[in-house]
Amino acid sequence: GQQVMQIPQYQHVQEGEDFTTYCNSSTTLSNIQWYKQRPGGHPVFLIQLVKSGEVKKQKRLTFQFGEAKKNSSLHITATQTTDVGTYFCAGPVGSNYKLTFGKGTLLTVNP
C-alpha cells in the first residue's frame, strides 16, 4: 500500500555535527508533519508544512517540503545531546487521506 518512507533508520553523530533525515512518498502529499519521540517518551508534534518548496525553521531545526510535495527533510545544525530521539515524518495517504507515519530515524549523539 501507499507508504511514507524515511531514511536513514539510524544515525549516530558526534555532538556539534549536523544531522539530516529524509522522508519520501510515492504520491503527492497535501502536507507533511514531523514529530519527535525522546527515549522512553511519546511522539510530540514539531511542525506541519503545507506549501510546495516551503522551508520553516525552529532554532537549529530546518524543515523543508519538496517542490513536488513528495519529499521532505529535517536538518539539525550543530546537534546537542538534547536532540537525541526518534524523528518521524507523517503524511496523508490513501483514499481517505489517513495520516501515515514513517518508520522514523533514531538519532543518537555522542557528547
Add this chain to the structure above:
Amino acid sequence: ETGVTQTPRHLVMGMTNKKSLKCEQHLGHNAMYWYKQSAKKPLELMFVYSLEERVENNSVPSRFSPECPNSSHLFLHLHTLQPEDSALYLCASSQDWPNYEQYFGPGTRLTVT
C-alpha cells in the same frame, strides 16, 4: 504536557486476564486514536474515532476492543492477549480527522506474561 492523559502507565497481565486502558483528552478535540508501538516496528494505527464514531479499524484482532463513550474519553478493552501483544499503547487526539496534527498521551507500557 497534560493535554492527553493515559492510565495506567504500566500494566502486567496474564493471557487469561481482562483489563482496560483509559485515555482522556482535555483539548476539545473531535478525533481520538489508538496506536501500538513495538520495539522494532513503526507506529501501528489500531483504531480511530471521530465524533464518537469509529472510522478506522486496521485489521486489529478481536481481543482488542475499543470504546468511545464521548469525545473526551477513549478506552481499549483487552482480553486473552498473547505475549506478542506486549508493547507501548499510545493514545492520541486531533482537532478533527483524518489529517490534523496529533497530540499523544504518555502511553501505557503493557507486558503480557
